[in-house]
Amino acid sequence: MLAQSNPWLYIRKGVERWIEGGFSALAPKQKPKLRAKLEQPPEGMGDFALPLFEIASKLKISPERIAETLLTENERPPGISKMERAGGYLNFWVDSEYLTDMTLNGIINLRRDYGFSFERKKGRIILEHTSANPNGPLHVGRARNPIIGDTIARLLRANGYDVTTEYYVNDSGMQVATLVWGHLNLDIDWSESSHKKADHRYVRYYQETSRLPDSEEGIRKLLKDYEDGDPEAIREFKIHEEVLEGIIQSLEEINIKHDSFVHESKFLRSGDVAAVVEKLRPFCKSEDGSLYLEIDAENVYLTRRDGTTLYIIRDVAYHLDKFKRCDIAINILGEDHKLESKQLGKILDLLGKKKPLVIFYSFISLHEGKMSTRRGNIVYLDDLVDESISRAREEVKKRRPDLDEESVERIARAIGPSAVRYNIIKVQPQKQIEFRWEEALSFEGDSAPFAQYAHARCSSILRKLGEVEGFEPGSLINDSEIRVIKTLATFPSLVEEICDFERPRVHLLTSFLYDLARGFNQFYRDCPVIKAEEPLRSSRAALVMCVKQVTENCANLLGLEMPGEM
RNA sequence: GGGCGUGUAGCCUAGUCUGGAUAGGGCACAGGCCUCCUAAGCCUGGGAUCGCGGGUUCAAAUCCCGUCACGCCCGCCA
Structure with a gap:
């Protein structure tokens, strides 16, 4: 099974067993048993490398002797065609026919499941992402949140986890109250x-309410009425739903959908928040009617002087509820939430409850500084996506004058949003990004259209070939063919390795996709498919089919569309 | 001032968790490749004291200590 579902790991494990067997023979009494730590050698030095230095010093035997003993006293591990000592390393070359056979058969049999785990993991996961205040459109500064969150959710599912994505709707705080106050009191010229x-x-x-210093008292009054359950205030607060609807539409544009929406107000109305306040009261200090906890020598306020609640206490109530519905909670948050998140964790500790795992990302800023809804120095996600689509449209029109309007539109809408997702996810989350239009709209090199283009070339070849079946693993011997096959073989290991709860490395999915597409473009240059003689023709056709399939599988994890023609 | 994060060619970035062989890519720049399955592509070239200084190690971009620069936070906002 593993041979087909994860060919590279299968061969690697064989090599590790072989090495560890050799170690045991060399030093039978060694405890604990010596492990084989394989690494990837530089180009041209094979596929796996065993550094001998550490072992040599442990066994007090020279690297040369170790290598020599391993090489002479054992059969070759399965799937390895050549082994050689080079300096302090023992290098292994994978037999390409063996690898080709396993990999192509694996992909052909598993198709859209290749790379993904069949083994269902225990534990329900709620992954909370985006959760932007419904007081305005999503802006690019925070656009990493949904994209990172959605990609991680897809990755977890691909590894067999049961994941629910959740949007925590902050409908009960100052931000929405400010919006509501403006709606009630401002007369805006909409012309x-x-x-x-x-x-x-x-x-x-x-925005306009935020600029009025006199509005604060009114906003506080409004919030107080709302928390006290005043029906009119509750009705007025519903305006946030239309804003949320807009946010949901923006997310759909980039292929993101939440499974669940939980409104903060629910915990206010149910009495959960009040119950948490009561539970925490014994640990709290009070001042003018407000309540606060001392955490790490800082005063963390839970309620205001007028009795209304603060974000963190509602967040505690939310997490208590969340852990009734899941075993693992993962939150995607901006780096500005680091302190609050730590304090939330401490309060949950105090209550003897589980804490969420949090993945933080840095902001995307403008050259002039941080984006802010309040100040209005901002690029909206909708505008970025629209711009990306219209640029894609221009490109398609220019390159494909033969296409009808409808096809142009379909392709542009596959390219635009994908390009945006790709360019944001390719950088690891903790790195700060300065937004530049040219970079956000990059369609060349390490970008979504690059992968989409390679995929379109695959599709085009397969369309022209018609029905082809079977392949001859031994006929694929060109360097570009072997390189692509190796890339295909490592996909399942990659999907497994980057799925780390503490630090999911989803940005490496774009590196993989790029590598695969680049490898395919070299193959495309070196190896004609349609004009090749049998059995090379069908073998290459099988390879093209596999590249297309794995490109789609990886694109699925990234939430990218593959239009199939460009 | 304190906490957290980041620093790799002109610009962007992978590698850092888990130390190993010439530090991978992309953009930009210079040159070459469409009578040949889509040139959003391919090939060649120049360009890096891995912020700086110490230390640990047979071996440091990677680990430790210090230091500087930048970002975020330190609100009865979220």
Whole structure:
């Protein structure tokens, strides 16, 4: 099974067993048993390398002797065609016919499941992401949140986890109260802005109210009424739903959907928040009617002087509820939430409850500084995606004058959002990004269109070939063929390795996709498929089919579309 | 001032967790490749004291200590 579902790991494990067997023979009494730590050698030095230095010093035997003993006293491990000592390393070359046979058969049999785990893991996961305040449209500064969150959710599912993605709707705080106050009290001249989406229109209530210093008292009064359950206030707060609807649409544009929406107000109405306050009261200090906890020598306020609640206490109630519904909670949060998140963890500790795992990302800033809804120095996600689509449209029109309007549109809509996702996910989350249009809209090199283009070439070859069946593993001997096959073989290991709860390395999925596409483009240059003689023709056709399949599988993890023609 | 994070060619970035053989890529730049399955492609070239200084090690971009620069946070906002 492993041979087909994870060919590279299968061969690697064989090599490790072979080495460890050799070690046992060399030093039977050694405890604990010596492990084989394989690494990837530089280009041209084979496929696996065993550094001998550490073992040599442990056994007090020279690296040369160890290598010599291993090489002379044992049969070759399965799937290895050549072994050679080079300096302090023992290098292994994978037999390409063996690898080709396993890998192509694996992909052909497993198809869209290749790379993914069949083994269902225990434990329900709730992955919370985005959870942007519904007071305006999503902006690029925080666009990493949904993209990272959605990609991790896809990765976890591919590894057999049961994942629910959740949006925590902050409908009960100052931000939404500010929006509501503006809606009730401002008379805005709409003649200039006629945006069709509610989030883009209503954000002006929030922005303009934020500029009025006198509005604060009214906003607080409104919030107090709302928390006290005043029906009119509750009705007015519903305006946030239209904004949320706009945010949901923006997310759909980039292929993201949440499984669940949980509204903060639910915990206010159910009495959960009040119950948590009561539980924590014995640990709290009080001041003018407000409540606060001392955590790490800092005062963390739970309620205001007027009795209304603060974010963190509602967040505690939310997490208590969340852990009733799951075993593992993962939150995707901006780096500005680090302190709050740590404090939340301490409070959950205090209550003897589980804590969420948190993945933080740094902001995407503008050259002029941080984006801010309040100040309005901002690039909205909708605008970035629209711009990306229209640039894609221009490119397709230019390159493919033969296509009809409808096809052009379909392809542009596959390229635009994918390019945005790709360019954001390819950088690891903790790195800060300065937003530049040229970079965000890059369609060359390490980008989504590069992979989409290679995929389109695959599709085109396969369309022209018609029905082809079977392959001859021994006929694929060209360097570009072997290179692509090796890349295909490592996909399942990659999917498994990067799935780390503490530090999921989803950015490496783009590296893989890029490697595969680049390898394929070299193959495309070196190895004609349609004009090749049998059995080379069908073998190459099988390889092209496999590249297409694995490209799609990886694209699925990244939430990218593959239009199949460009 | 304290906490967390980041620093790799002109610009962007992988590798850092788990130390190993000439530090991978991309953009930009210079040159070459469409009578040949889509040139959003391919090939060649120049360009890196891995922020800086110590230390540990047979071996340091990677681990430890110090230091500097930048970002985020330190609110009865979220």
